Amino acid sequence: MHDFKNVALAAAVMICASSLRAAAPTAGELPAKKPLTVAEILAASAHTDWQTLDPQNTLYLELASGRVIIQLAPQFAPHHVANVEALAREGYFDGLWIIRAQDNYVVQWGDPDGKKPIHSAQRTAAAEFERSSRGVPLTPLTDFDTYAPEVGFSDGFPTAIDPKLGRAWLIHCYGMVGAGRDNDVDSGGGTELYAVIGQAPRHLDRNVTLLGKVVQGMELLSSLPRGTGPLGFYEKPEQRMLITAVKVASDLPESQRTPLEELRTDTQTFTDYIEARRNRHEEWFKVPAGHVDVCNLPIPVRPRMVPMATH
């Protein structure tokens, strides 16, 4: 069995009594015709169903507790991504803090005073809340969405499309990363970033620039003590968690990178994964939901596996 880490945990979700944990059914015990479970689909996937994360669009947020890995989305927010990478390269985030943790909402990091000098990067960038839907590949979800006319997955990101308007935008699912802003829509830019740690705050869609998603280490953010000030900001400096560094993965030597690969969302395996989460066939489930929300389909990510050589 491959080490799917968080993927396998997310896939095998059930509310079981702890005493029977070991009794979960395994693939070998199932009748041949039974629809596959998530775990079985992933175990049977081809290595070509997976793609290595591009180190040039991968950000490492380094904390004392570990590394949070963020996959960037330049196809949706090219200027914000370029600016965040420029900020990282000039060391802007190093020595700053996680300054906010609001329960069931977001964790946010940056400069609490907004005064740290910026050199080669920009302090702000124009809004990238949405883009033309032209050229946006989409694996559509057939389920009705409460918020958007059409939803699905585009290059690994939960995406909404309004065909009438010809517009596309990223969706605020759990783990998505965006750029905080003030009331002026163009006041963001990436000096302050946030990650969603609760129920998808879909009312933020098209109101703020999303630029990526956490693919590993999410629990280091979501388990932070909540701030007790307004909006979950920490009230005392000593409550903030220090950011050791933020680095673009490609700037680090190979030996210091975390090689990950993600299930391609344009594959039959991913379509099978959606169906297996829409209607669970693990023995524990009695009533399949028959539907699935776009934010209940986290994209499987695993350590990169080198295909075996053929002899």
Next chain:
Amino acid sequence: MHDFKNVALAAAVMICASSLRAAAPTAGELPAKKPLTVAEILAASAHTDWQTLDPQNTLYLELASGRVIIQLAPQFAPHHVANVEALAREGYFDGLWIIRAQDNYVVQWGDPDGKKPIHSAQRTAAAEFERSSRGVPLTPLTDFDTYAPEVGFSDGFPTAIDPKLGRAWLIHCYGMVGAGRDNDVDSGGGTELYAVIGQAPRHLDRNVTLLGKVVQGMELLSSLPRGTGPLGFYEKPEQRMLITAVKVASDLPESQRTPLEELRTDTQTFTDYIEARRNRHEEWFKVPAGHVDVCNLPIPVRPRMVPMATH
């Protein structure tokens, strides 16, 4: 301004840059005709819009970090609620632990070995996944729901109804509390309880008995370190958090209770609250969502306020 605590934080949600935190608009600055914001609606509510939580259906989960307060739902799970109260009264939970924290899913507590003796309570109870919709009051949500034919709020709980089947059930929103079970549907009963700490796992609806929701102290559960074993179980006993006690509020003297009141979901104020969250009118928002998910409407809870005497 009343102390709405978490309510006000949840209501005033926005992704603002920290440097402009103090610049949020206040009621006095808004033009007269502008639709009200969540904060304004709550501030203008009548005290009759609120109801005191019934201490006989309120559970206190006592941790070293503080008190988690759970409102029970006997109208949906009478036998589970009665059994959990019986378990609490015989001290079953006292000295047990939080044994599981799975990111973006659930925190679970109980006896890791399932062997602690039970005296007056029962070890299991028959499934209460759903009930007849007859007699279930509902403030319906007009927005389309991905999972259920009809959703809304019933006595403060997010509720789904299937009019064709004449069935009603509670919805797995953030903070909802349920009874873990094994593969046998009747193997639950409340000896192991869980709370939702992530994106609403709606695929669990009608598959497991929900019996209440956390109304205060949710952050004490959601910020726990995630377990690294399968399904987020803690691997070492010392990683578990001790449960000092679980008590029914009415069994404690008044001085030891936490008096709370909840916005009634059958009031015009609550309907206004839904609309204000469906279409945000705070200055920060540029594109109102026009829709709202049943799990993006946490029920406002605040410390009980004694109505002022008229002179």
